[in-house]
Amino acid sequence: MTKELRPVEELSIWDDAQQMLEKARRDGVETAWDRYQTQKPHCTFCELGLTCKNCNMGPCRISPKEGGKMQRGVCGADAHVIVARNFGRFVAGGAAGHSDHGRDLIEVLEAIGEGHTKDYKVTDEVKLKRIAAELGVEVEGRTLTQITQDLTEVCYSDFGSRKKELAFIGRVPEKRKEIWRNLGIMPRGIDREIAEMMHRTHMGCDNDAPNTLLHAARTALADGWGGSMIGTELSDIIFGVPTPSQSKANLGVLKKEQVNILVHGHNPVVSEMILSAAREPEMVEKAKKAGAEGINIGGLCCTGNELLMRQGIPMAGNHLMTELAVVTGAVDAMVVDYQCIMPSLVQTSACYHTKFITTANKAKFTGATHIEFDHHDAISKARQVVEIAIEAFEQRDMGKVEIPGNPVDITTGFSVEALLSALGGSLDPLLDVVKSGKIRGFCAIVGCNNPRIKHDSGNVGLAKALIEKDILVLVTGCVTTAAGKAGLLVKEGASMAGPGLQEVCGALGIPPVLHMGSCVDNSRVIQLCGAIADALGVDIADLPVWGASPEWYSEKAVAIALYCVASGIPVQIGTPPHITGSSVVTDLALNGLENLVGASFLVEEDPVKAADIMDERIKAKRIALGLQP
Numbered sequence: 001m002t003k004e005l006r007p008v009e010e011l012s013i014w015d016d017a018q019q020m021l022e023k024a025r026r027d028g029v030e031t032a033w034d035r036y037q038t039q040k041p042h043c044t045f046c047e048l049g050l051t052c053k054n055c056n057m058g059p060c061r062i063s064p065k066e067g068g069k070m071q072r073g074v075c076g077a078d079a080h081v082i083v084a085r086n087f088g089r090f091v092a093g094g095a096a097g098h099s100d101h102g103r104d105l106i107e108v109l110e111a112i113g114e115g116h117t118k119d120y121k122v123t124d125e126v127k128l129k130r131i132a133a134e135l136g137v138e139v140e141g142r143t144l145t146q147i148t149q150d151l152t153e154v155c156y157s158d159f160g161s162r163k164k165e166l167a168f169i170g171r172v173p174e175k176r177k178e179i180w181r182n183l184g185i186m187p188r189g190i191d192r193e194i195a196e197m198m199h200r201t202h203m204g205c206d207n208d209a210p211n212t213l214l215h216a217a218r219t220a221l222a223d224g225w226g227g228s229m230i231g232t233e234l235s236d237i238i239f240g241v242p243t244p245s246q247s248k249a250n251l252g253v254l255k256k257e258q259v260n261i262l263v264h265g266h267n268p269v270v271s272e273m274i275l276s277a278a279r280e281p282e283m284v285e286k287a288k289k290a291g292a293e294g295i296n297i298g299g300l301c302c303t304g305n306e307l308l309m310r311q312g313i314p315m316a317g318n319h320l321m322t323e324l325a326v327v328t329g330a331v332d333a334m335v336v337d338y339q340c341i342m343p344s345l346v347q348t349s350a351c352y353h354t355k356f357i358t359t360a361n362k363a364k365f366t367g368a369t370h371i372e373f374d375h376h377d378a379i380s381k382a383r384q385v386v387e388i389a390i391e392a393f394e395q396r397d398m399g400k401v402e403i404p405g406n407p408v409d410i411t412t413g414f415s416v417e418a419l420l421s422a423l424g425g426s427l428d429p430l431l432d433v434v435k436s437g438k439i440r441g442f443c444a445i446v447g448c449n450n451p452r453i454k455h456d457s458g459n460v461g462l463a464k465a466l467i468e469k470d471i472l473v474l475v476t477g478c479v480t481t482a483a484g485k486a487g488l489l490v491k492e493g494a495s496m497a498g499p500g501l502q503e504v505c506g507a508l509g510i511p512p513v514l515h516m517g518s519c520v521d522n523s524r525v526i527q528l529c530g531a532i533a534d535a536l537g538v539d540i541a542d543l544p545v546w547g548a549s550p551e552w553y554s555e556k557a558v559a560i561a562l563y564c565v566a567s568g569i570p571v572q573i574g575t576p577p578h579i580t581g582s583s584v585v586t587d588l589a590l591n592g593l594e595n596l597v598g599a600s601f602l603v604e605e606d607p608v609k610a611a612d613i614m615d616e617r618i619k620a621k622r623i624a625l626g627l628q629p
């Protein structure tokens with residue numbers, strides 16, 4: 001590390017993070033913020049999206065200056081083509097991540113249907129039947145096994161090339177479907193759109209930037225209404241539909257006297273098993289023999305969200321807290337599946353007694369302990385993991401342990417089903433408060449952390465600024481912990497909201513910010529928007545709704561943002577993707593998409609300014625619907 005260290009107060013808004021950043025420095029542990037400093041200044045060509053290494057005549061990088069004679073790569077690709085291709089592949093990466101996660105749940109459902117697993121089962125038969133019927137599977141008079149097998153087939157076939165439309169397209173309002181058909185972006189097959197994106201961006205294929213971007217939108221739609229939606233719905237069927245419950249958040253959820261196991265990654269297929277094993281009396285007994293008071297499971301990132309939503313497991317932190325959690329010296333094992341797991345965690349863990357355990361063949365880390373999970377013996381693998389954690393606890397150096405802060409209360413579990421049942425079974429009460437203006441609109445704040453932005457300042461700043469304006473906020477992914485730590489996920493948080501939202505929260509006993517799940521669960525958000533639009537007889541783009549991702553970092557976040565926009569939901573982002581080297585692509589993202597799909601991107605880092613701009617649009621949407629602004 002050669003660069004000067006920045007004061008910890010500039011890096012994160014949270015006490016627990018700042019305290020652990022100080023400890024990391026004392027312990028000589030490097031963090032993402034340190035590495036970010038050493039990467040600066042970033043390569044301008046890359047930042048603008050003007051580098052290409054799609055073939056071996058390159059790599060090429062072209063001057064950002066447009067006008068006059070524009071530079072071209074060796075093949076002749078100009079700035080617009082190069083930027084669009086790079087962006088298309090970025091989206092494909094994100095869509096692939098979510099959708100492969102969804103496919104893993106189909107495999108579990110298949111194993112259940114075929115009787116190849118005893119460890120997983122259908123927890124919610126009612127939802128199984130409801131979803132099966134929705135997707136055209138015969139339900140009446142058939143066994144659970146038959147239904148499960150048929151549903152498995154329907155979901156698998158969404159990944160192929162034989163369909164004209166994905167199975168869940170029935171959830172999309174008619175007007176929206178028309179727009180997609182007219183633009184030629186109706187998603188057909190999940191893998192098909194992703195593969196076609198890779199094909200189009202090979203040298204010598206799609207050399208028309210707007211055309212490439214339309215396919216990027218189609219690819220993103222295949223994620224949102226396909227891979228992610230399958231991920232969410234099958235997770236609910238296998239592990240249960242989330243219902244409101246109470247939990248806690250921040251690093252204070254770690255317990256000094258207990259074996260601490262943190263689950264990190266995305267797929268509940270692993271974390272649910274770890275939780276089950278940790279709750280077995282024999283395991284607790286073993287932990288006690290090792291001198292611990294018990295076994296404590298905490299969540300990080302999205303698999304944390306999955307366990308929080310369904311099992312009330314507390315959240316230790318979000319993306320930028322993952323290294324800092326290990327720095328407490330109190331984590332005996334960190335168990336990961338895939339996505340958003342910093343490779344550095346192997347080194348961070350090695351600085352303490354922490355066992356870093358990988359579980360997926362598609363996400364191995366050199367230097368980690370690898371215990372591969374599969375459906376046949378998941379629970380025995382999970383026991384192995386818990387035993388490793390117990391052994392690690394015995395090695396723990398209590399002198400190195402420092403657990404900051406007191407856990408903050410949070411409420412979780414607002415699936416669409418739970419929301420409807422809180423409203424008495426119909427959307428009407430919600431529509432009524434929207435019409436009366438007590439709730440003026442909605443915004444789903446989703447996504448990540450990014451060391452470019454002071455940790456959680458954007459996530460929390462935007463949530464607060466919006467609820468003040470009577471805009472109900474929904475959160476998923478890493479924004480969950482941010483909102484929770486800020487006191488926004490409890491009903492008392494309504495005191496920070498505007499008068500209308502405050503009144504609604506008081507009447508329903510709900511927080512001003514509702515937790516809807518993990519990143520794949522943004523499918524719940526678009527499903528809800530589709531249902532509201534249908535109930536009002538309008539298109540999604542007519543609704544006073546926004547998406548936002550103030551601190552996004554990942555390819556997946558861009559896929560989410562793009563499927564929201566393509567679904568008619570405008571999206572605020574704190575920092576732009578690497579597209580600003582092309583005026584065509586940038587203009588399309590900020591304006592042109594508006595004419596095509598009725599929504600576009602807003603890039604605004606300042607949360608207060610962003611909220612003002614978003615509010616103006618909500619006003620306009622309300623007026624167009626014949627409502628008070």
Ligand code: XCC
Nearest residue numbers: 302340447448477478519
């Ligand atoms: Fe990853 Fe999903 Fe982002 Fe968090 S929010 S950093 S993508 S864990 Ni989806």
Ligand code: SF4
Nearest residue numbers: 052055058060073075
């Ligand atoms: Fe260069 Fe074209 Fe090859 Fe890209 S595809 S590396 S721009 S020659």
